[in-house]
Structure formats: C-alpha cells, structure tokens
Amino acid sequence: MLLTLFLAVLLLVTLLGYFVGQRRALSAVRADQAKRSLSTNNYGLAALPGFYGQRLAYLVFIPPFLLLLLWWLFEPRLADLLIHWNLPDAVAEATRGEQVGIISAIREAASSQGGALSGDLAGGDYQAAVSALQALNWINSTGIYLLLAALLLVLLVLGIASSKPTFRARKAVENWNRWVMFAAAAVAILITVGIVMSLLFQALSFFQAYSWLDFLTGTRWSPGGAFQRGYGEEATGGVFGVVPLITGTLLIVVIAMSVAVPVGLMSAIYLGEYASNRVRAFAKPIMEILAGIPTVVYGLFAALTFTPWLSAGVDALNGLLNLPVLKSVTLLIANLFVALGNVVIWLGGTVSGSAPQLMAYFSEVRLETGSDIALAAGVVMGTMIIPFVASLSDDAIRAVPDSLRDGALGLGSTRSEMMRRVILPAALPGIAGGILLAVSRAIGETMIVVMAAGSFAYLTFNPLGSVSTFTVQINALLTGDLDFGGTKVQAAFAIGIFLFFITLALNTLALAIVRRFREEYD
Amino acid sequence: MSEDQVRMSCRNVNVAYSGNLAIKNVSMDIMSKKVTAFIGPSGCGKSTFLRALNRMNDTVDGCEVTGEITLDGNDIYAKDMDTVFLRQWVGMVFQKPNPFPKSIYENVAYGPRIHGLFRTKSELDDIVEQSLIGAGLWDEVKDRLRNPGTGLSGGQQQRLCIARAIAVNPEVILMDEPASALDPIATRKIEELIHKLAQNYTIVIVTHSMAQAQRVADKTAFFYAVPLTEQDNSNLIEFGDTKQIFDNPVDDRTRQYVEGAFG
Amino acid sequence: MVQIIDPKLKDADYQRAMTLRRRNKGKRFQAWGIAALAVAGLMLAALLYSIVSNGVRGLMEDRITVEVYFDPEKIDPRDSGDLAVMRMFNFDTLVYPVLYEALDIKARGRSDRDKRRKVKQLIGLGASNQLREMIVRQVGVDPVTEDPILVSGGTQLGERVTVELTALSTASNPYTQTLRELGYLNTRFNGDFFTGVNSNDPGYYGILDALVGSFWTLLVCFLASFPVGVLAAVYLEEFAPRNLITDFIEVNINNLAAVPSIVFGLMGAFVFIYVFGMPGGTALVGGLVLSLLTLPTIIVAARAAIRSVPGSYREAALGLGASRQQAMWSFVLPSAMPGIITGTIIGLAGALGETAPLLFIGMVGFQSGIPLTPLDGTPSLAVGVFNAFGSQFDELKNQLSNSTIIVLLVLLMLLNGTAAYLRYRSEKS
Numbered sequence A: 001m002l003l004t005l006f007l008a009v010l011l012l013v014t015l016l017g018y019f020v021g022q023r024r025a026l027s028a029v030r031a032d033q034a035k036r037s038l039s040t041n042n043y044g045l046a047a048l049p050g051f052y053g054q055r056l057a058y059l060v061f062i063p064p065f066l067l068l069l070l071w072w073l074f075e076p077r078l079a080d081l082l083i084h085w086n087l088p089d090a091v092a093e094a095t096r097g098e099q100v101g102i103i104s105a106i107r108e109a110a111s112s113q114g115g116a117l118s119g120d121l122a123g124g125d126y127q128a129a130v131s132a133l134q135a136l137n138w139i140n141s142t143g144i145y146l147l148l149a150a151l152l153l154v155l156l157v158l159g160i161a162s163s164k165p166t167f168r169a170r171k172a173v174e175n176w177n178r179w180v181m182f183a184a185a186a187v188a189i190l191i192t193v194g195i196v197m198s199l200l201f202q203a204l205s206f207f208q209a210y211s212w213l214d215f216l217t218g219t220r221w222s223p224g225g226a227f228q229r230g231y232g233e234e235a236t237g238g239v240f241g242v243v244p245l246i247t248g249t250l251l252i253v254v255i256a257m258s259v260a261v262p263v264g265l266m267s268a269i270y271l272g273e274y275a276s277n278r279v280r281a282f283a284k285p286i287m288e289i290l291a292g293i294p295t296v297v298y299g300l301f302a303a304l305t306f307t308p309w310l311s312a313g314v315d316a317l318n319g320l321l322n323l324p325v326l327k328s329v330t331l332l333i334a335n336l337f338v339a340l341g342n343v344v345i346w347l348g349g350t351v352s353g354s355a356p357q358l359m360a361y362f363s364e365v366r367l368e369t370g371s372d373i374a375l376a377a378g379v380v381m382g383t384m385i386i387p388f389v390a391s392l393s394d395d396a397i398r399a400v401p402d403s404l405r406d407g408a409l410g411l412g413s414t415r416s417e418m419m420r421r422v423i424l425p426a427a428l429p430g431i432a433g434g435i436l437l438a439v440s441r442a443i444g445e446t447m448i449v450v451m452a453a454g455s456f457a458y459l460t461f462n463p464l465g466s467v468s469t470f471t472v473q474i475n476a477l478l479t480g481d482l483d484f485g486g487t488k489v490q491a492a493f494a495i496g497i498f499l500f501f502i503t504l505a506l507n508t509l510a511l512a513i514v515r516r517f518r519e520e521y522d
Numbered sequence B: 001m002s003e004d005q006v007r008m009s010c011r012n013v014n015v016a017y018s019g020n021l022a023i024k025n026v027s028m029d030i031m032s033k034k035v036t037a038f039i040g041p042s043g044c045g046k047s048t049f050l051r052a053l054n055r056m057n058d059t060v061d062g063c064e065v066t067g068e069i070t071l072d073g074n075d076i077y078a079k080d081m082d083t084v085f086l087r088q089w090v091g092m093v094f095q096k097p098n099p100f101p102k103s104i105y106e107n108v109a110y111g112p113r114i115h116g117l118f119r120t121k122s123e124l125d126d127i128v129e130q131s132l133i134g135a136g137l138w139d140e141v142k143d144r145l146r147n148p149g150t151g152l153s154g155g156q157q158q159r160l161c162i163a164r165a166i167a168v169n170p171e172v173i174l175m176d177e178p179a180s181a182l183d184p185i186a187t188r189k190i191e192e193l194i195h196k197l198a199q200n201y202t203i204v205i206v207t208h209s210m211a212q213a214q215r216v217a218d219k220t221a222f223f224y225a226v227p228l229t230e231q232d233n234s235n236l237i238e239f240g241d242t243k244q245i246f247d248n249p250v251d252d253r254t255r256q257y258v259e260g261a262f263g
Numbered sequence C: 001m002v003q004i005i006d007p008k009l010k011d012a013d014y015q016r017a018m019t020l021r022r023r024n025k026g027k028r029f030q031a032w033g034i035a036a037l038a039v040a041g042l043m044l045a046a047l048l049y050s051i052v053s054n055g056v057r058g059l060m061e062d063r064i065t066v067e068v069y070f071d072p073e074k075i076d077p078r079d080s081g082d083l084a085v086m087r088m089f090n091f092d093t094l095v096y097p098v099l100y101e102a103l104d105i106k107a108r109g110r111s112d113r114d115k116r117r118k119v120k121q122l123i124g125l126g127a128s129n130q131l132r133e134m135i136v137r138q139v140g141v142d143p144v145t146e147d148p149i150l151v152s153g154g155t156q157l158g159e160r161v162t163v164e165l166t167a168l169s170t171a172s173n174p175y176t177q178t179l180r181e182l183g184y185l186n187t188r189f190n191g192d193f194f195t196g197v198n199s200n201d202p203g204y205y206g207i208l209d210a211l212v213g214s215f216w217t218l219l220v221c222f223l224a225s226f227p228v229g230v231l232a233a234v235y236l237e238e239f240a241p242r243n244l245i246t247d248f249i250e251v252n253i254n255n256l257a258a259v260p261s262i263v264f265g266l267m268g269a270f271v272f273i274y275v276f277g278m279p280g281g282t283a284l285v286g287g288l289v290l291s292l293l294t295l296p297t298i299i300v301a302a303r304a305a306i307r308s309v310p311g312s313y314r315e316a317a318l319g320l321g322a323s324r325q326q327a328m329w330s331f332v333l334p335s336a337m338p339g340i341i342t343g344t345i346i347g348l349a350g351a352l353g354e355t356a357p358l359l360f361i362g363m364v365g366f367q368s369g370i371p372l373t374p375l376d377g378t379p380s381l382a383v384g385v386f387n388a389f390g391s392q393f394d395e396l397k398n399q400l401s402n403s404t405i406i407v408l409l410v411l412l413m414l415l416n417g418t419a420a421y422l423r424y425r426s427e428k429s
C-alpha cells in the first residue's frame, strides 16, 4: 500500500522536478545579463533549460529509487540473517527440522500482535530474535518510507537551491548518464560475482557436510540413498562421488565430438573450398537450422526416435553377428577377451565389476541395450554441435592468408593437397581452439542428456550402456522442492561449480589459442 | 568593429599525439572577417592546428595541446571552457561532406536545436531558410527539404554542411580542405561562397591548392614539418598577406613550395 | 647438381599415373566432404521427419461418441436428490457398458476381464469430470463452512444424452478399429491444443498457457536485457576509459557468453528466488534468468553495430557543438539500431528455446490456467515440450510434445526470419 503510494509520489515529484528545474533556472537569469557568451547560451544559462529540468528529475528520482530497490531485493534475506544472529547458540546443535520449526515460530510471533512466543519456546532466549524481527517488520512497513520521504525532500531542496544559471546542468546530466551506463556495463561483473558467490556459498555448505575428498574420488553417486540429515531422520549416507559422472560426461562428450569434429570440419572444408554456389545455397541453411534448433527438441528426438532406431540397429547387428558364417569369428573374439580377463583374475587381479572368480565363456554373442543408450545421446549431441564446429573451422581456415594458398597451388599441388598439407596444418591451432570451445559446450549441454541419457550413474565406458552426466544430476537434484539448506540442493551447486570452472578453463584456453593463432597471421 | 580586429590569437602552440609533436611552437593572429588559408605539404600539421582552434582534438585519445589560444581574449583551453559553447562560436566544415542520415531540413535544424536558438517552429523555419540562402543552396533544395541530405550531389552536400555550420550563428568557421573531394565546378561555387561568407564570418581554410589560396584568402600561413634537429623552432614557416606569400616569400622553403618545387 | 636417382621419375607414363593417383586422392577427399554434408543433412531430415510425423498426429485427436444414460439407480440410488451425493459417483462407469455391449464383451465375470481393461484404457481421464459437470457443478466455496457450493449442471437424472469423450492411446488399442467401423470412434482436429492449457490428460492438453507464458518471459527478458545491453555497449564503445575496470568488464562479458545455461539456472534459483525472495515459477524470474543469457549476445551485437557507424556522423555533430553524448543519442545509436535489433532478436530466439535454467526456478507447469501477468506461475513452450515428454500417455509423450515443438519452431522461424530480413534491409541501404 505504502509502496504504491510512495512510487506514485516519487513519479509525481520527478515530473514536478523536471518543470521546476527549468523554471527555477530561467527565472534566476538577470534581465541585464549578457545573452550568448562563451559561457552562456541565448537564454543566459550555462545549459539549455531542459537540462536543468532533467538534472533535477534525475536527482530526486535516482537515489530514492535505488534505495527502495536495494531494500526490496535484500529485505527477505535480511530477516533470516537477523533471526540467525539473535538465536541462542544452542540452536545450532539442533537438527535441521527443529531449526526450521523454531524459525517459523519466531516469524509467526513477530507478525502477531503481542509478539509473544507460545509453547515451550516462550520466555526462553528466543525473545531477542522476535524483537529484532519486529523491528525489521516496522522498518519494512513504515520506517523505510519515512526515510525515503525525508531523502526525497532533502534532494528536492538541494536540487532547487543549486539550479543557478551558472550551474552546468548539461554536464551534470551527462555525468548521471555516464554512471548509469557504467552501471549497465558493470552488470556483467555483478552477474559473474552472483554466479561465483551463489555457487561457492552453497558448495561450501555442502562440503561442510560431505568430505570433498570423498566427493572427488568417490566412485558411487547415489543421492537418492538419502543422507537426509535433519527432518528427524538418521543420516543414511547418501553417496556423492563424482567419478561416475566424470566418466559418464566424458563418454558422451567423446561420442559427440567424434560425430561433430569430422562432420563439422569436413563440411566446412567442402563448403569453403569445393562447393558450387548451388550446393552452398542448399547446405548453408542446413547448418543454420541445425544451429537454431533448441536443445529440448534434440533431446526429444534423441529419447523418442533415435534411441529406438539405435536399439533396432543393434538388434539387427546381433542377428548379423550370430549368422552361422560369422558366429565362430565373433565368439572367438569375445571369448579371447574373457580369457584375457580370466588370466588377470588368475594372477590375482580384478576385472571391472567382477568378483574374483573365473568368468564363464560365451556361447553366443549379444550386444545389450537398455532404455537409455549413451551412444544415442552422444550422437544427437554431436549433431547439435556440428554447425558450431563447422563455423569455427571455417573461421580458422579463412584466417590462413591467401599467400600460403597461392604458394601451394603455384608449386603444383592439387587442391586437396594444398588443403591437407598446407592450409589445415596452418589452421590447426584455430581449429583446435574451436574444438575446445565445442567440448566446453558439450559438457554444459543439459536437455539432450536429461532426456536421453540415464539418471543412474553407472561407472562404465560402454557406449551402448547407460551413463549419467553432471548436468543430468544437477537437474535431478534441483527438480522439486528447492530446500537451499538441504544437502541435495547444495550438492547440485557443488557440481555446478565444478562445471563452471571446467568450462571457464576450457574457454580461456581456447580463446588464448585462437588469439595467438590470429596474431600470427595479422 | 574595426577592420583589423584580432579574433583568435595563438601563442606558442604545440600539439602532440601521444607524445609525438605534430605542431610545434606556432603563434599567429587570425583576423576578424578575413579569410586565412593554411597551406603546406600533407602531413605537416595543418589539420591538426585547425582542429586545435575549436578543440576537436579533445576527442582524440592521447592528443595534447599546450600554449595559448584565445577567442576574443578568452582562453579556449581554460579549465571551465565548455566545448559546446566554444564550437558554437567556432564551427567546422570537414574535408569529406558528411551530412547526417536525415532530411535536409533536419540537417540544418540540428545545431539550432541543441543550442536552443529558437522558441517557435516558424523561428526554426526561418533559421533553416536563412542558413540555406547563406550557403547558396536554398533555390536548389527549397522544394525538397524533407528529402534525405545524403541524396544531394557532392558539392550540394558540402554546401549543406556549410549551411549547417552557419545555422548556429558562429563567429569563426574552420574549413578543412572543403573542396578537395569536389569537381572543379562545385569547387568554384564553394570558393564564391567563401568570399561571400567572409563578409560576416571569420574563416580559416586548409587547402592543398595554391591557386585556391590565392583566390580566396586574405592571409596565408605556410606550414612545414621541420625535423626536430633543425634551427627553426616552429612548423609555421611564414605567415602574411596572401599576395606577399605568393609573390614575395621571405623564406626559401616557402618560395620552393609556392613555385611547386615540392609537396 | 641434382641427380635423379630413380629413372622411373623421368618416365612420362609413370608421371601420368602418379598425377592420376593424386587427382583420385583429391576426389576421395572431396567425397568425404560430401559425405559429411550428407550426414548433417540426413540427421536434420530425420529430426524434422520425426517432429512432423509425430507432431501432425498430435494435431488430430480421436473421440468416442456414445449415448450415455444417466441412470438414477446408479447415481443416486436412495433418491436423495442431494447434489453432494451425486457428485461422488464415478461417472466413467456409465460409459463402459455401452462399449462392452457394442464390442460383445461380457460386463461381468473373469473371462473378459482383460478385454474390459483394454476398453477402459480407451476412455480419457477427463471423461468422468466431463459427465459429472453435466449433472452437478461446483461454483465456489462457502466462506464459513468451506463446503463446496454446488448447482445442477442442467442435465436431469434419467436423461439420455449423446456425449463426445476423448479416446486415449488409440494407436495401440486392439478395439480402435472395430469401434471406428461401428461409428463410435472418429478422428478430428484437436482444437484444444491451441485453446487449452497444460494438463495430464492428452484430451485436454493445450499450449495456450505456455504460449502466453513464453510471451511474458520473453517480454521480461527483453525489458531486462535490451536497455542494459545497449547502454553497456554504448559505454564500452564510446565512453569507457582504457583502464583495469574496463578490461575486467570485457573479460567478464566474454566469459559469460560461454557459461553453460544450466549454471545461470543455478544462479537464478539461488539469487532471485532464495536471496531476493521473488516468486518461483513465474515469467518474471524466468525472464530475468534468460536475460542473463541474452545479455552477452546483445552487448556483442550492439558493440559491433555501433563500431560500424561511420565516424563522420559523430565528427559532424561534435563540430556543431554537440556533446559526445548528444552525438551518440541523435546519430550513432539510431544508425546502429537495425544491427542492435537484429542481434537482440537472435538473442531472444535463443531464449525462447531455452529450457534447463527454467526448470530450476520452478517453471514446471504444475499450475494450470493462463498467466495474466508475469507474476503468475506458468510454463514456457520449451518447458511444455519437456513436461509432455514426461507423461505416461503416448499421445502426450510422443505426439503432443512434437506438436508443441512445431509451434516453437514456427515462432523461431518468424523471429529469425525477421532478423534476417532486417539485416538484409540494412545491408542494402
């Protein structure tokens, strides 16, 4: 209510300020004063009247508005902090469930009439928090507006008093503008700070509850296995080991890149070097459309269409492998692997996932696929990245000076020899930088893997198996109720910071490579 | 106002681009309602000096001006000098015609707008008409004031730029090779215009054509990029009446230059 | 003296053969290029085929038309006349017997139990509700007792009414064909898809809320990122001093452009919802999160556009006594505007397809109803695709999800087409 009223008053005063500023400056010009000199204009002012108005409007609007905005943004968390500071130390020992109960009781008491706590909290050390919260509530409902009104008044009086004809209102307005523009540019810093702070804040809370060593070296990722500290339950040891996520992400990225790099690079070479204009007019849009399709669309395609196709393909392959002619060969190869494993076990080692006992030999070879296939997610992700690789390769190839091209052709190379022996080696750093950028994008890609890769983090490199990635797990941990104090949500931020720094490092490296490469030819 | 009044006065002016001197120790007086021409081989600092006269160099990173330049006795490099006012008094026309991508009318009206030179629409219409008449363009464009200024021919564009400059009612107009991008006929028109404008304005013109200097200028200054080691301490080699500079130069280099020996 | 060691090298035939081999190698290299393009083209074709073939099916829906007898014996066996009692009745059961009879299935007994289950699977989730509404409707809640306020739906007990109900999973149901031949089942255009809101029931599923939600989200995104992006670009191109802070800002912008969108989602959830206490699941927060993604795009595009404006405009304005800012606002920025707008549209198109960050801020589409303001909870189109994908019903998971994609792609084409047109026009002039 007061908020609306104040905003209305603020707008009104701002508008008023615009006119008052002009009037005030004009009326202060003495009639005998020289018009138009090197320091005044035709009005006898140091700036056009409009600038005086604009300056007064800025002056009365910007500071109160900023104050109000900051208050509005940060007040919700301020209440939490106030309660925390005023709680007795003993509360820190309580379970999370109890803490939540106490805090909500305090909030309730603070917003009630008397402000008294009821039940077993009454009369305890909790009253301090209630009073603090009540004070905050008063500020929020009344105090802040008194302050804002006073500020507005002071600014108005100051502004009117300083609207003299010699005042350089244009400079003042342009200074305000500059600050606003600077603030806009500084938003980039704010966002980065916001990302790093929120990731760090939550991740640090996570690592207070979970050892970072176990996090980094653990080979089991099973957040569902509870680890619900609080809510009255015993810690049942949810397990957050990122190794299977690293291998899963790696597997999918490797598959994606082995589709995207050859296809993207060769497309770029062909389009740049060989294609006729007709082919180009036809092929360029293919790349543009592939680049413009949202990832959720790729995800749906991967999950609902491509995975079944791949399964069918694998079934057909199984049939082929077990054809009478081929069967003996495939069996021999497969059993050779088993034999190798058996030798390892016999020597006292272990083979991935196996108990230390000899493995049985195959009588039939069959490739197994489940409902999620890493290969499917990887190939579709690779398709998504094709245009990205193609355009970066194209940039790199174009950056190679024509003199090299002419030189190679002049020596009698064929076009493909020129490309393979001269241009590509010269463009290699640029292409490598582009591939790193593509890898970074593949690592951060979410929807395709959320929809088409598995949610259970198996530790495997089998491309026909099911794996999970960082982004899949962030999504799984964050969907549903957002309890920022809970370990699961905090774990998502812990992976997030991992992801953030990996991609940051890859990008910095890639850009450095590309820049070095550019300088070489500039 | 006496005929021989000094409008701008320059004393020991140096201009440096990031530490490299482009103008060294130049002193001269620019007379009111006279045409002053700057001549000299290219790269000798004519444009640099011209731009120092209305502080256009302020926008160049690393450009530094020392010495004293005054307009009617006011130091134009004084701390509290507002370049907005200065450039209203000392206008500028550039080498390449550069009309704004707007209508002819708006091109001329822009200056009066930002300086608040009118109260009513008809006053503005008046200013635009007078300026276009002053620049000798009115008859050619009066029926198409709403057409884009970029649609005019090169010579017309340059006269539009002159009209735009005189619309803010300056005292001094600086012109940097205003005719060098134009054909001979358009050049002729510009030169006639400069003659006419000299009745009301102080004009400083940079030109690479000695014939043009002789045709339009009352005073001529010869600039030359002296190597730092040389005895002379200035790029301004000689400054005097145009007739004297061309017919009877004092300095050898001036003679060689006006005789077409170099540059 | 260079000595030719191998006399073969001088032999013309040998040389010709070598050249041929080299040329063939070149042809093979070229063939690889064509193969690469073909792979890209085939994947795109497969993708589009999958979308269109499934999506078009989602635009049609199967309906079952039956004459329902509102049997008073069943609905209100004690003849109480109490609407609250009638409301408890399971109205589906009025439909099944009709179909059993038509299909020659025994209504009782063990032998036909599986067949009965198949028939039941055909009838959509909303059927019971639809029939109930005909008899009794809830119009509000009593403020004191909190009991629902009920009125008659217009249809009287004992009437026979022909109703049209949604049919589900018809593609895999064994009775679809028979019912179609008997005239009980027919296919028609799925109008609900465009006028309905998101729902678990494929028969009622629509995208209107997601469409409006996407509009609000993009609007917020635009309002947040466009002014900030343009002002930042103007500052960095025209006014920023060369110093450490400016360099740091530039580094940040470059890095932000490469941060995975999911990280923006994490940050958005924490900062906007947890710290600032903004309402989760709304277009407001969604738009703000997406604006973090579009901001670098807009800044980069705007800077390029500003840089390409001829310096002569600025110089001319300054020569007339305009300040640098005046020159900026009156000439440089307007001339750069087509380029800036093109970049902005491309950024917004990216935001329209963005999904992951929106999931974390609660835009999951549990709410139903059209969002009237950016402060209402809402899904977006892209989130709608993901939600439909999560359904257990084939129609929703496979077909309507792809229909939603078609709408999404059409919008993207419009946006990108506008951007391309603007670029073309400004390049021409």
Ligand SMILES: Nc1ncnc2c1ncn2[C@@H]1O[C@H](COP(=O)(O)OP(=O)(O)O)[C@@H](O)[C@H]1O
Residues within 6 Å of the ligand: B017, B022, B041, B042, B043, B044, B045, B046, B047, B048, B049, B060
């Ligand atoms: N913006 C600038 N930055 C650095 N040096 C400049 C700049 N403008 C001109 N110069 C240098 O100053 C000298 C004088 O240039 P200028 O005044 O343009 O000569 P003129 O107009 O007589 O041909 C030249 O050596 C030129 O290289």
Ligand SMILES: [Mg+2]
Residues within 6 Å of the ligand: B046, B047, B048
């Ligand atoms: Mg010059």
